[in-house]
Amino acid sequence: MDVPIRLAGLLAVALLALLASLLVGGSYLAPGDLLYALTHPGANTDVVTILWQLRMPRVCIAAVVGAELAIAGALLQGLLRNPLVDSYLTGVSPGAAAAIALSVVAGVAAPALPAIGFVAGLGTAMLVAAFARRGAGLDAIRLILCGVSLSALFSAVVTLVLTRAGADYAAQILAWLAGSTAGRGWHDLAFTLPYAALGLAFALAAVPALNVLRLGETRATAVGVNVARTQWVILIAAALLAASAVAVSGSIGFVGLVVPHLARRVVGGDARVLLPASALLGAALCAIADAASRSIAAPAELPVGVLLAFVGVPTFLYLYLNMQKAPA
Amino acid sequence: MIALRDAAIGIEGRTLIAPATATIATGRFVAILGANGVGKTTLLRVLAGALRPVAGTVRIDDLDPAAAGPLERAHRIAFVTSDDAPVDGLSARDVVASGRYPFHRWWEWSEDAADTAAVEGALAAVGMAGFSGRGFETLSSGERQRVWIALALAQEAPVLLLDEPTSHLDVRVAHEILALLRAQAKAGRTIVCAMHDINDAATYADALMLLGDRAMLAFDAPERVFTAALLERAYGIPMEIVRAASGAPRAFAIGNASGADPGS
Numbered sequence: 001m002d003v004p005i006r007l008a009g010l011l012a013v014a015l016l017a018l019l020a021s022l023l024v025g026g027s028y029l030a031p032g033d034l035l036y037a038l039t040h041p042g043a044n045t046d047v048v049t050i051l052w053q054l055r056m057p058r059v060c061i062a063a064v065v066g067a068e069l070a071i072a073g074a075l076l077q078g079l080l081r082n083p084l085v086d087s088y089l090t091g092v093s094p095g096a097a098a099a100i101a102l103s104v105v106a107g108v109a110a111p112a113l114p115a116i117g118f119v120a121g122l123g124t125a126m127l128v129a130a131f132a133r134r135g136a137g138l139d140a141i142r143l144i145l146c147g148v149s150l151s152a153l154f155s156a157v158v159t160l161v162l163t164r165a166g167a168d169y170a171a172q173i174l175a176w177l178a179g180s181t182a183g184r185g186w187h188d189l190a191f192t193l194p195y196a197a198l199g200l201a202f203a204l205a206a207v208p209a210l211n212v213l214r215l216g217e218t219r220a221t222a223v224g225v226n227v228a229r230t231q232w233v234i235l236i237a238a239a240l241l242a243a244s245a246v247a248v249s250g251s252i253g254f255v256g257l258v259v260p261h262l263a264r265r266v267v268g269g270d271a272r273v274l275l276p277a278s279a280l281l282g283a284a285l286c287a288i289a290d291a292a293s294r295s296i297a298a299p300a301e302l303p304v305g306v307l308l309a310f311v312g313v314p315t316f317l318y319l320y321l322n323m324q325k326a327p328a
Numbered sequence: 329m330i331a332l333r334d335a336a337i338g339i340e341g342r343t344l345i346a347p348a349t350a351t352i353a354t355g356r357f358v359a360i361l362g363a364n365g366v367g368k369t370t371l372l373r374v375l376a377g378a379l380r381p382v383a384g385t386v387r388i389d390d391l392d393p394a395a396a397g398p399l400e401r402a403h404r405i406a407f408v409t410s411d412d413a414p415v416d417g418l419s420a421r422d423v424v425a426s427g428r429y430p431f432h433r434w435w436e437w438s439e440d441a442a443d444t445a446a447v448e449g450a451l452a453a454v455g456m457a458g459f460s461g462r463g464f465e466t467l468s469s470g471e472r473q474r475v476w477i478a479l480a481l482a483q484e485a486p487v488l489l490l491d492e493p494t495s496h497l498d499v500r501v502a503h504e505i506l507a508l509l510r511a512q513a514k515a516g517r518t519i520v521c522a523m524h525d526i527n528d529a530a531t532y533a534d535a536l537m538l539l540g541d542r543a544m545l546a547f548d549a550p551e552r553v554f555t556a557a558l559l560e561r562a563y564g565i566p567m568e569i570v571r572a573a574s575g576a577p578r579a580f581a582i583g584n585a586s587g588a589d590p591g592s
Contacts, residue, residue: 081413205434212426216413221378223483224402224430269417272437 006267010280014063017284021059021291022051028295029055057186061248062290062304063283064189065181066255068196068245070282071275072238073256074263075203078210078271079234080140086256087242089147090235093251094154095124096243101161101173113176114191118247124150125239129232137228138235179252179305181290192244199240203275206233210271252305255282258316265319285312329354330375330487330518334384337371343382344370348544350537352520354486357513359529360522361553362539363563368522369410371539372489375520376407388487402430406480410491420467420475421460424450427482450481454508470501477508488512490521494528506532527578530554538562554579 023029029037029047037043037051072087088094099120100113108116128150132143158177162170175182209230212220217227242256263277286304289311293302330352337345344367352358360368373379374386377393386393388404396404406427415423427450428443439447451457454474459467464475473493480488490509494502502525510532513519523529529536530550538546538553540562546553553559554577559567566582 207437208429208432208434212429214418215415215423215426216411218409218411218413219426219479221398222376222402222407222409223426223479224399226398264417270422 003267003270003273007273007277007280010263010266010277010284014280014284014287017287018059018063021062021287022055024291025050025055025294053185057189058181058184058290058294059287061184061189061192062181062286064192064196065245065249065252066259066282066284066286067279068192068199068241068282069252069256069286070259070263070278071200071203072241072245074260074271074274074278075206075210075234075238075241076256077260078213078269078274079231080143081213081216082140082144083261084257085144086253087238088151088251088253088256089144090239090242091124091128091147091150091154092121092239092242093246093253094151094158095127096121096246097177097251098154098157098161100176101158101165104169104172104176105161105165110172114188114247118191118195118243121243121246122239124154125235125243129235129239135228138231143235175303176250178303179250179308180293180301180303181249182293182301184248188248192248195240195244199237199244202233202237202240206230206237207271207275210234214269250303250305252286252308254305254308254312254316255285258312259285262316262319329387329389330520331387332381332384333387335374335381335386336383337367337374338382339367339370339379344542345539346543347384348547349384350544350547352518352535354518355513355516356534357510357519357532358521358535358537359533360520360537360539361526361529361562366539366562368539369491372407372491372520372522375487376405376489377401378407399430402483402485404485405487405489406483406485408476408480408488408490408493410495415464418464419460420456420462420464420471420478421447421451423464423475424460424478424482427479427484430483446482446484447478450478453481453512454478455504470497470505473497473501473505474508477505481512486516487518487520490519492522492524495524502528526554526559530577530579551577 022034023031027050029051033047034051037048040048041052069087076085076087076089077083096117100117103113103116128143128146129138131146132138134142162173165173209225212223212225213230221227259282260274260278263274263281267273267277289304289308293304293307296302332348332350334347334349336343336347360371362368370379374381375393377396380394391404393401393405424447425439425443428446431443451460454477456471456474456478459471464472467475477493494505497505506528509519509521533550535548536546536550536553537544538558545562546558554569556567556569559579563581568580568582570578572578
């Protein structure tokens with residue numbers, strides 16, 4: 001099968017996943033009602049309100065977050081030539097978690113938390129990058145070591161805050177740590193989109209260099225790739241994407257690590273198709289996980305991050321160990 | 329044209345080659361010879377602009393390679409390194425197409441007609457036209473070396489630097505690669521190639537640059553460099569020079585069959 005056809009297949013999968021996740025939730029929408037509400041956004045009925053005020057923004061956020069994390073993971077795996085890497089390697093998530101935990105205890109109002117998480121996540125990534133500098137560029141091993149160490153440090157901060165904070169605070173912090181899109185609305189999407197777009201722009205600028213980097217840094221340098229600049233562009237792209245995802249949905253792990261692997265199996269390793277394929281698969285996966293989190297124990301909600309790990313990890317292992325390798 | 333003027337070559341503060349002056353004219357095939365660790369790769373890296381000379385100047389025509397931007401450098405100099413980082417999931421053609429990187433701005437993602445012509449032409453020039461769809465990892469060492477050279481040819485740079493392109497290759501394949509480089513020199517490319525096999529170098533290169541004793545010991549036609557004294561000085565082992573039926577000089581190290589420690 002041609003790569004464009006495979007990509008179109010992934011697009012169809014992602015659209016189906018989005019539609020399906022619009023149907024389920026606290027109350028099930030019949031496909032006819034969904035169609036009516038989609039085509040009459042101004043109508044004043046319960047179905048229209050549920051779809052446009054509650055469900056649509058959540059599904060969109062889940063999809064955007066999934067796409068962001070998947071692209072960030074694909075970028076860093078390509079840059080570091082290491083399949084075990086994801087965007088959290090840069091410390092984005094623990095950094096944001098620590099800042100949010102401290103802010104919650106300090107009594108900061110909930111609407112300010114995404115901005116704090118975003119700044120702290122991005123700041124942590126830049127701190128890791130500063131430690132990992134070597135000459136004009138970045139040292140891959142140092143980046144991984146510093147990312148893991150700082151992550152451990154900030155995770156310890158979160159644990160410390162959790163053990164000292166009152167039950168109310170702890171519940172609020174834990175809800176964030178578990179990774180969730182519950183109660184997110186259009187304003188959260190509006191918050192994350194500009195940074196997502198900026199991160200995506202950086203990512204796209206690095207695509208040709210990312211492809212040549214598959215030959216290794218020495219050979220990439222020989223054909224004119226500015227390796228140091230490419231490293232920074234990719235790191236900034238991944239940090240922006242991951243930090244803006246973490247800011248609205250908390251710590252959703254697993255997507256950034258495994259989606260690029262699945263995408264690579266479907267379309268191969270060419271960054272020109274790997275990045276869109278990762279985005280589509282990440283969006284589909286998170287949208288479905290979000291729908292499941294709303295419906296499995298309705299009216300109670302399960303955290304998306306936890307659900308993704310429970311359902312996603314065995315699925316991933318099964319697929320990864322059994323799927324035929326796609327043409328490069 | 330490549331010009332070294334009083335250029336001293338070194339790495340990390342250590343001078344490996346004392347200041348030397350040499351000119352390599354366009355279309356020449358020069359082999360760099362010398363013992364392990366003498367500075368052959370370091371010299372190539374200086375010519376490629378990856379390192380600055382410790383002293384003096386290096387010019388590729390009017391270009392200072394170390395001062396040039398990476399893209400400008402890639403248009404002027406192609407460098408086949410001996411780097412053996414794994415290349416997973418790429419076809420032979422994908423690898424060669426990487427040589428077209430300097431011809432595109434970052435938003436130009438698709439291959440144009442000039443790219444296709446350069447990539448197919450490079451694959452044909454190294455005799456790998458039928459292998460374009462093959463996975464790189466499935467190729468033999470000789471085929472991989474041909475692909476790396478095709479990548480450099482696709483770059484369409486007038487200067488081609490190679491770091492030991494025939495090491496690890498069998499006799500026939502090594503000769504095929506060197507004949508291919510010879511043909512590229514004839515077509516007008518300037519070729520500088522670090523080598524271990526001194527006799528192959530003498531057969532194919534126009535001139536030999538012999539490194540040893542922290543200096544450029546000789547830079548001359550093979551007949552002149554192939555003296556027992558010069559080669560012994562460079563390699564630290566007694567040498568015997570003979571003439572092949574073709575008249576080309578051949579050098580042989582005189583081994584120690586008794587197994588006594590040559591250092592004692």
